[in-house]
Amino acid sequence: MHQILRIYNSLTRQKEVFQPLKPPFVGMYLCGPTVYGKAHLGHARAAITFDVIFRYLQHLNYKVRYVRNITDVGHLERDLDEGKDKIQQQAQLEAISPMEVAQRYTHTYHKNMEALNVLPPSIEPCASGHILEQIAMIEKIIAQGLAYIIDGSVYFDVMQYNQMHHYGKLSGRGIEASRSGTRTLAKQTDKKQRVDFALWKKAMPMHMMRWPSPWGEGFPGWHIECSAMSTKYLGNQFDIHGGGMDLLFPHHECEIAQAQAALQTNLATYWIHNNLVTIDGVKMGKSLGNFITLDALFTGSHPAIAQPYSPMALRFFMLQAHYRSTLAMTIEGLKAAQQGYRKLMNGLHLLTKRPHEGATPTHTSGLLDAAIDADCVACYSAINDDFNTAKVLACLFNLLKKINGWYNGTLDDGSISTTAWGQLRHTYTTFVSDLLGLKEEHPSTTDQTLTMLLPIYQEAKAAKRYHQIDAIRTALHKMGIAIKDHPNGVDWEYQ
Known part of the structure; x- marks a missing residue:
């Protein structure tokens, strides 16, 4: 009854029959959260979407290695090598260490995912724990002549790459469209082209998150993290890469370019993107200030x-x-x-x-x-x-x-x-x-309460003690439960 699974592939813009590279094994990577604040509804949508995919692939008896990363360094405010590191900025606001920020919000993210009954991934790597892998991938890109070094920073040369490959094949945005949509960045005049993106950033004196590299002390760019971590755990090419639609460009486009430059692979066969959550017709997100955290939703x-x-x-x-x-x-x-x-x-x-x-x-x-x-x-x-x-x-x-x-x-x-x-x-x-991963939410004490109250209710009903019947119904109503009278007895249901 399982039939044939078809998946919409963002790369080819059509539905395709799912054919893993090495059945019954399936490799799936999801871009996880940047842990600089509490998880919101957008985080929940991505997690739930790929949780269903993970569950169903396992149901089909595939042996799935599901990797979902934690970004704890390198994600700048406006995603285009501009602004401050999001985690460092939050650390300065809270007057704590950046790693304390990352740990705190990773913990709350996990609590929220558990509440949503999202299964944990097979592997959950963090960017700060894979600096060596990112440096190694950058070195391979430099060796291919597709990156350049300026004053301790390393940038991907998109124009040079595009002479041999196709930058924009995932998003459909050509070089000119990408360049016209990229702002001239203050303090980023060292780039050859505005469309180029950072693989490694030189750390300024006040930057707290920094590591030694062949190019001096600095930190990785946001895009290189996922390319390095996905290929470390899933191989140079794997089956599914996922994330929110807002990551399609520039993040996923850059990931494809990096993998092609360093490893001569297409990275993933199927690219799956969940769409956005909107409030009043506007995309919801931290950067827009219109987000609702999961904790706020669950507590009202x-x-x-x-x-x-x-x-x-x-x-x-x-x-x-x-x-x-x-x-x-x-x-x-x-x-x-x-x-x-x-x-x-x-x-x-x-x-x-x-x-x-x-x-x-x-x-x-x-x-x-x-x-x-x-x-x-x-x-x-x-x-x-x-x-x-x-x-x-x-x-x-x-x-x-x-x-x-x-x-x-x-x-x-x-x-x-x-x-x-x-x-x-x-x-x-x-x-x-x-x-679908839906489960009963009432506490175990509810079953105990019902086991105790329903016989008392039946006895009161038989004796026509209507005040007692009303009292039991009212008490259960406050718990979100309604009593159902049947010809053969009494049962209950959620109301």
């Missing part, structure tokens, strides 16, 4: 949010849109996602917890068997079509209608066969829990 502490939203509600919200589409952040959308997530969990609860007596089908054929099979097949068709989680969710809600109908008694006996029920149960739980 941001002024634009009237209430907290759970990590799973956010995950559901992001899965509702195809990863290549722009995601508009709205309060109404978050509220709807919270409800949608709870409905899916109710279905999971009905399938896995306590179905009432006689609920499981026992016959060999049913009127809805063909419809259930079609919905299950559609789930796989959707995820195989460039990881279309929006369509997957629509298919799951079709299955949920059948789950609810069976348990509510609106579907009569003979509707679903034993085989179809097993297929429904397996597909629903596999996609909700294993592939």
